[in-house]
């Protein structure tokens with residue numbers, strides 16, 4: 001049997017708040033990649049954007065992280081990573097990917113030297129990974145990486161997982177928004193990492209790729225995944241519904257609904273946050289238009 005490349009999916013975004021669809025993105029992507037026969041998706045990471053991104057209505061990362069953690073309690077393979085939100089300022093997405101890749105290389109015990117035999121036993125692996133994450137310190141020396149090479153069960157291949165950026169089709173479309181992305185960053189994302197893009201009503205990612213020389217050049221590293229059941233949940237619509245006192249049950253997890261109610265997160269006032277402000281990436285590029293905050 002040909003061995004599969006271990007793969008980690010990383011999604012960047014506001015997650016304001018996390019919705020069921022954000023979690024579905026990971027499930028759809030994993031199914032698609034596993035079906036290629038080439039990959040073993042071992043982990044999903046959600047990286048909520050820093051408050052300094054300055055998007056209209058963006059509530060504090062402390063709350064967005066807490067809500068994402070609550071929502072992901074039921075997942076045995078997707079986790080939220082607060083690193084990006086804890087930085088002093090907004091971090092460009094390619095740097096988030098670079099940071100995650102450095103962790104993979106520099107001995108984060110979660111990833112070092114995968115035991116491929118273990119990887120075949122996905123459930124067992126996920127269980128170990130969970131244990132590892134919650135008791136990282138305790139477990140440091142117990143994960144197969146540290147196992148003796150004499151151990152017949154240990155196949156030390158030292159395979160580093162690939163890291164791919166997971167997004168929805170509207171995210172891909174923002175690549176062409178003037179001054180939002182640096183061309184060399186887009187190139188690095190599709191050349192060094194790779195993209196997994198989930199379809200979304202109103203966006204045609206295949207056409208968009210064909211219109212871009214750069215994206216066409218690295219098409220082999222862009223996976224387009226067709227959502228087999230259309231699900232147009234949007235975090236903005238969720239916030240609007242909450243402000244109007246409408247039910248959002250079955251669109252976001254109950255635990256997140258309770259958290260929002262308890263902390264009174266989404267109000268007319270919170271919707272006015274960063275109003276009229278420039279998105280940080282546009283500010284950095286010194287422009288006067290702000291297509292996303294209107």
Ligand SMILES: Nc1ncnc2c1ncn2[C@@H]1O[C@H](COP(=O)(O)OP(=O)(O)OP(=O)(O)O)[C@@H](O)[C@H]1O
Nearest residue numbers: 013014015021167168171200231232233234235236
């Ligand atoms: N319904 C959806 N279908 C496909 N992709 C989605 C969907 N909802 C969110 N995404 C993707 O999830 C990632 C995070 O998105 P984001 O936090 O902006 O959520 P959102 O629901 O689009 O919020 P907002 O409405 O505030 O823009 C992005 O890559 C986005 O494209």
Ligand SMILES: NC(=O)c1ccc[n+]([C@@H]2O[C@H](COP(=O)(O)O)[C@@H](O)[C@H]2O)c1
Nearest residue numbers: 012013014049092093094180181182281
């Ligand atoms: N140049 C860049 O790296 C760049 C530009 C715009 C948005 N982004 C990222 O894309 C995501 C967009 O999130 P929203 O769809 O919620 O606006 C955020 O994580 C943001 O940091 C990155």
Ligand SMILES: [Zn+2]
Nearest residue numbers: 013014170235
């Ligand atoms: Zn969005």
